[in-house]
Amino acid sequence: MTVEKDKTVIQPPKTILRVLHLTFNMGIGGTEQVIRQLVQGMESEGVESEILCMDGQIGSIGETLEKSGIPVHKLARKQGFDRSLIKAIRKRVKEGQFDVVHCHQYTPWIYGWLASLGTQAKVVFTEHGRFYPDRYRYKAMFVNPIMAMLTPAVVAISGATREALTRYEFIPKRKVRVIYNGIAPLCRSEFESKKIRNELGIPEKAFVVGTVSRLDPVKNQQMMLRAFRAFSEVHPDSYLLMVGDGPDKAMLMALAEKLGIDGRTIFTGFINKPEHHLSAMDVFLLSSHTEGTSMTLLEAMSLGIPAIATRVGGNPEIVVDGITGILTDSGCAADFSNAMSRFAENKQLCEDFSKASSKVFTEKFTQKRMIQSYIMVYDGSELLSTP
Template sequence: MKKILHYVSKMNRAGQETFIMNMYREIDKSKFQFDFLLSDNSPGQYDNEILKKGGKLFYIDLNKNGHFKALKNYFLLRRKLYSLAKKEDIFYIHNHHAFDAYLSARAALKAGFKKVIVHSHSDSAEYHRWLSRLFRPLLSHLPVIEIAASEPAGKWLFSNDKFKIIKSGIKTQNFLYNKQSRNEIRKKLNIEDDLVVGNVGRFVPLKNHIFLIEVFKYINDKIPNSVLLLIGDGDEEQSIKEKVEKMGLDDKVIFLGSKGDVEKYYQAMDIYVFPSLFEGLGMTIIEAETAGLPCFISSVIPEEVNISPLVYRYSLKETPESWANKIILNINKTKDVDRINTSYKVQKKAVDLGLDINETCKEMEQIFLDPKI
């Protein structure tokens, strides 16, 4: 059995972590075991599921502040990996900053790992972009397996074209339009007669919630019986709630927190709005499309998410009012769309394009087992 050690901060319901768990649920467990090295020792939302599946959770206490913290953390990681390299077969780094990825990969190679994977899940970074660009050539010079969620994500992290695109597959069957789930959730939230605008994402700056709230304000001004469902959690949640209160939208914006059954909530939505500043792929857009939803997204998101005719791309240089006006116009165009039929068509296309997690697992299994890489 091959043991794969995933290196992330914490196993919460976020994009790359959800991708890992989707893969873990579907991969052949007679051949592969997933374990996790976590740099944050606070409880994660997926921890219990990992432990039930037989996975192990290891922790490393990294320096968060101070001079030379990166160098100190390199030696801490290298020391930790010396013992783990005797138990694990593959070290799998999930990162989108070349400096951090380079140090982690180098530490793993020095500690004795024969196979190291670096997976880019984003096409930019939230901090020190210049440093990431500087370390791209050094990272690509290491004997590591380069994987990216999309072409832009690969070009962002790696300086060569050796990277392999592995799309972040989802369990497409789970997101097919379900009228019963729609009615149950809408009744539960008392939004049966409303236009429901939805968004799924962590409350972090790159998800651009402030802009989203401003767009929704203009939508609500013209369509008073509209509500906004926000699914997710994160450091910025409280500041977003304060923004909502300041704009007088308290009874129009519903904060649902992180959801383990998020697929049911897509059914309750009427449209999906996602003005993210950057994405490696944008898994939640694929989920929303598979649920048959018209998706209004920022133009910076990779083209690979365009798997249905119901994706509308707008520039973030446009005003929130412009977004709202265009969204309202297109709502009227798409209101008579057969959502059930659309959902099944999108699901089939997602499978054909390798966006189903079973297809993802087939590709990853080959990488895990191939002795040449």
């Protein structure tokens, strides 16, 4: 008796949409991480994606995606208003027969909107965050309402970002849809987190607060260092772990030395996959002057790490104050320090906030939820405005 082998062939998902993501570049940053999550997560949903970088550089995330088979293109934007860039984008839109041009940030929206005029492509604009301090641009008062009216979908990554688009960009509030950033959850490894602590010279029972962030003025890490100094005077067995790089690194290291906390403040530099460094923290810190939807804050939540964050931008929409973390005013180092003490002195509080963080993450901030929301925007199966 012979048994016939199963000849069933698993067919790849049928392509339902072709999407071109238009952005500045695909270096290291929150916007780039969102694009990566969308591109990789939508493959199984039948969405073919390509990325077009405007500023002449693909960047490290772009290079990684390119190696995985995702087409990543680059153009070199000239100074001033570059009309030739519009023509180059339009050429790619037509050649690629894209259904959607997804423009990430304001300037790519301008170029993508103009380049897509007269093509079959539907334009989607996502605002990922705002400059600090925000300001009015009165030219926008005349241009943006027209562009928004002729753009099928405008998306903000938080309610605060939506309010900023309405206030500073004169885009009608009813036009802007809020879609929170989402990520694939990280996996905690106690073995790896202990290994990281050991490698960094952190004692096993030390209380560790930390951040994963670009070391940049907008992140307000000077306040974080001053708050940690006050906290560590009462809790000398504590450490501050700062994962990241940026223009403020040398200044922050000098400030740590000046404050006398350099022995317990660890600057790791940029870490490509920081999940084990995050897992080594008892509490995650975010001291920014402004935020949209912080990707590293979501990563910490996915690992069940409670957070102390400033009450700015989208942070209050992510951190449930008194449930998953503690919110403080952005300029108050004393409140930030006191919040650290509350966690250090109450182990049960840490455990309760940890469970709540994981629960809220699963309910609101997963990659799957974000992808489903964007697909509904792409194919028009959901109303594109919110009340």
